[in-house]
Every structure is written in C-alpha cells, then in structure tokens.
Amino acid sequence: MSSGLSIYIATLFVYAGVSIIACWGLDLQYGSTGIPNFAYIIFQAIGAYVAAMLTLGPAKHGSVITYQQYLFGARLPYPLPILLATFAGAALSVVVGPFLLRRLREDYLAIAMLVLSLIATVVTEADVGLVNGTTGIFNVPEPFGSLSPATQSWIYVGTVAIGVLICAAVVRRIVHSPLDRVLRSVRENEVAASSLGKNVRGAKLATFIAGNTMAAFSGALLIEFIGAWAPSGWEYAETFVYFSAVIIGGRGRRGGVAVGAVILGVGISEAVRYLPTFGDPSLVGAVQFMFIGALIIAFLWWRPEGILPERKRVFRLPDEAPLVEVESA
C-alpha cells in the first residue's frame, strides 16, 4: 500500500471517529432529551480553536505564526490542549446553557440555538483578532511530528479510537442507568416529568453540557489532526449534517447513530469526490448537501425511526426471574 493511500485511509478513520463522538454528544441532547441544539457546531468549533491556540503558542511570539491573529496562545504538550479544549466547551455550555434553556418551548429553543450559531459565525468572521477571521487558524503542529506522515496518521487513529472508547463508555453508563429514563421522560413530556419531581431544566442543562463537552472534544481531536480550522468549516449547515446522521442512524440508539455518523460524516462527503466533474467545481459541495437533504426527507418519509430504531427497554417480569433488563425486543 502506498504511503498516500495509507494516509488517506487513516484520515477516513479519524473523520469517522470524530464524527461518531460528535453525533453521540448530539444524540444525548436531541435523541435522549429532546434538546434541538442547532448551535451544536459552535461547541465543536470552540474545542478546535482552543486546542489550536494552546498548541500553536502565543500569537505575537511564534516564528511561524506571526501572520495569524488570535486572542491568546500557549504551547502546551500533547494531549493537554485537547483536554483543556474539552473543558472549554463544557465551560461555555455552563455560561450560555442557563439562558438558552430557560423556559423556551422546543421550537423556539431551536430558533434561539440557530440564531446563536449564526451570531457566532458572523462575530468570528468579523473580528479578525479573535481567531483570525475568515482565514481561520492554520499550521497547527501535529502531535507526533517527528514521525513519518503515515505513522503519524495511524498513531493518531489510535488516539481517536481511545477517544471513541471513552465516549462509548460514558454514553453506555448513562444509557444503562435510571438517568436514561429521566432524560427520555423529559423528551416525551416535560410537564408530566416535572409533575413527578424531575428537574426538567436541570436535566436539560446537564445534558446540554455533557453533549457539548463531547462536541468540543471531537473538535479538538480533529484540529490536532488536520491542523487548520476556519469559519467556513463550521457554519450552521454542518450542524444539520450531524442532525441528519442522528435521524438517519436512529435517534436514541447509539449503534445506529454511529452508523449514521459514518455514512453522513465520511461516506457521502467522500462519495461525491468521485462524481464526474460537471459545471462549476463548487457544485460538488452543493451536491453533497442536496444528497443529504434528499436522504433525510426519504428517511423521515419512509423510515422515521432510522436505520437502527431506538432500543425498547424490556424487563423480565417477576415470575420470569431473574429480574434484569434485557436487550431489545
């Protein structure tokens, strides 16, 4: 196998892993709890930007990055930038969550989230001193720079795989706990959940933070690999790609969401590359979104539960002992 092909395959694995982590975070919010977080992509962006700034070093003193502007910077050893960037995503959620989740009905909440996403993009593009405007941050050094490109890539695949396993363990812990029922009761009927003493706003805020932390983690993992991040890569439309992955894969079903994440996050974007060239080159991007749009309409029409529907939690009843939760019916 040529080095180029090896790097390409490793890159697909990294994209798939990052996409799976991001989609699991969104599924926790939207699939389990019913939070329509249309601002999800900005939390991934926060993770990416913070990780970049903590890897590149101070903007004014670096020899390579003097032509880039950003708020602060530090040169921290790997994987500290990823960890701190993940924390930054959680911190931002703690700040904005209480305002966004305050007494807004689902449809209005979705609009508020979308507006937040648009504001974040516009501000980032307009204020060049923040994170280098529309150009974005680039030349972020790879964590294993002393190795050959192919070896670097495959070691990074291993890093992402560890990240996926950690997130899978966290999600599994939640799904197999009474908390999962509380979150789904909030999703199904907030008034009824509240009447049973469930702190609906608290549960939504905690899930908002948990999901966005995973988004920031995925963003940090991605920029440490691709080395660049600009507003054009995290416009509001990217959030819809993740939503599509959750809906198509199977809202509330982690395995299904992972399948959706791979199909939408990697499969379609790579497939359109092999389309024969026609018209303007920018049409390729448009075709990708047209295809995703058509796919989501088709699924909502013919299979709204997704490729793998949400698992029904079936219990053995007392005279059918032992009393344990069993797998899907």
Add this chain to the structure above:
Amino acid sequence: MSGVPTEMKLMRSAGPGPAASTLEQSLLSVAGVSRSFGGVRAVTDVSFAVPAGALYGLIGPNGAGKSTVMNIIAGTERTDRGTIEFRGAVVNRLADFQRARRGIVRAFQHATVFGRMTVLESLLVAYPDLPGQTYRDVFSRPRRRWAEREQALIERSVALLDRFDMRRTANEYTSNLSGGQKKLLELMRAVCADPVLLLLDEPFAGVHVRNVEAVCELLAEVRDGGVTILMTEHELNLVERLCEVVIVMARGSVIYQGSLTEGLREQEVIEAYVAG
C-alpha cells in the same frame, strides 16, 4: 392558621366533616386564590383547607375552575393573588417539580404519558428514591447501588399493574395503550411517586367499568396509608362513596364545603349544577 382568611372560617360546613374542625391541622391550605386568563377570571378568591389523611372531592359543573385550582396547587399555574400553604409552609414560589419533591403529586385530567417509554419504565421513573437518576449519581455510585433497588421497584410496579390486569402491558410502549389504560397508568405513576398529597383530576374518566372498583380500592388503600387526596370528579355516586367532604365550585368560586348529601340539598349547589 394565619393563612386562612375569615371567609373560610365562616364558610358553611354541613355535617360533621373535618373541614372546619381540623383547620389547625390542615395539610393543604388554599387562601384567597385568584387567577385570570386575559380578561377571563377563572378562579376568584378561592379558599379551603384539606386536613392530613383525608380524601376530599373538588366538584362543580364544567368551567367552574376546578382544574385551574388543581394546576395552581400543583404549581403548573401561578396565582394572581392568594397563598398555597402545604405542611405549614407557603409554596407559591416553588416550581411544580419542587412541590412534587415535597409530596404534592398530581394526575392530569387528560392522561399524559411518556409515549416512547414502556409502561414499566413509566412507573420506574416515578420513584423518587431510586439512585442513579442524576449525572452525579451515575458517575459517582457503582451500578449495583441502583440495580438492586430497581429490582425491588420492578416487583412493586408489577404488583400494581396486576391490580388492573395490566401486567401483560408492562413491556408495551405507553403510546399503544387505550385511553382508559393511560389514565390508570397515570394514577399508578402518581402513586409510585411517593405522594403526601395526591391531586387527581377526574381519575375515573375513560376508565373501563370493570376497573372502577379497583381504582376505588386503590384510592382507599392509599388514603389509609396516610396519603391525603384531593380529587375532582363528575360521577357524584363515586364522590359520595369515596369523599368525606366535598368542596363545590361554581363560576370560579367555592360555594359550599361539607358532605355531598347535605350539599345536594343546598339551593346554590343545585342551581350551580342545573344552571352551570
């Protein structure tokens, strides 16, 4: 009791009902409560008290304001004026979930179920003392802490389902239940939530006739277990059978409090039911 207005103390109390005599031990005290929606006054200066361990009926014709009063007590509606005291503390400023945690649990007039959750899950989610219901719990306690408790609660829930011959629906999605079954599930869910005061808004509406007796038995049992119940109901024969005292509302106000038998002789009550 400081929160009980003079009008309430002077209210007619026909028969030996505990309302007037036990005001001092009231579990719930509704005092001077009013609520308007736009220009419509749904509830006007409503006052009554419910003593601990009683089963009271809140009755009246359609549009009398019963459900609004229930909503106000449960905290899903705010008051324009007046106070709600529960166990001696004013709870006006508490959110509905905070009131539920203090023991004010309700079942709605129109059954509210968690459609994509099974019947058993809907009951399990109601138990307040099950560990593992918060993020902190999930990541700070070992799984066995809630797994063992959950098993006991499954047994308790299935026993409850057996009372209404609903065991076979335990693993069904609640969206697949009939209207009456949803109503029963909501009642069972409220009972599982460990209530001190149970607010039931027309608990018999839509319930199959063969289950009416089972509901009556459950309510009596719950009451005998020390839970106070305030229920609205249109079936007066059931109210007479279950409720020691009825509070009659008409046009947003309380017009009578006492035994149903005596109340039905009162001209104002008769007119309210006939005239609406």
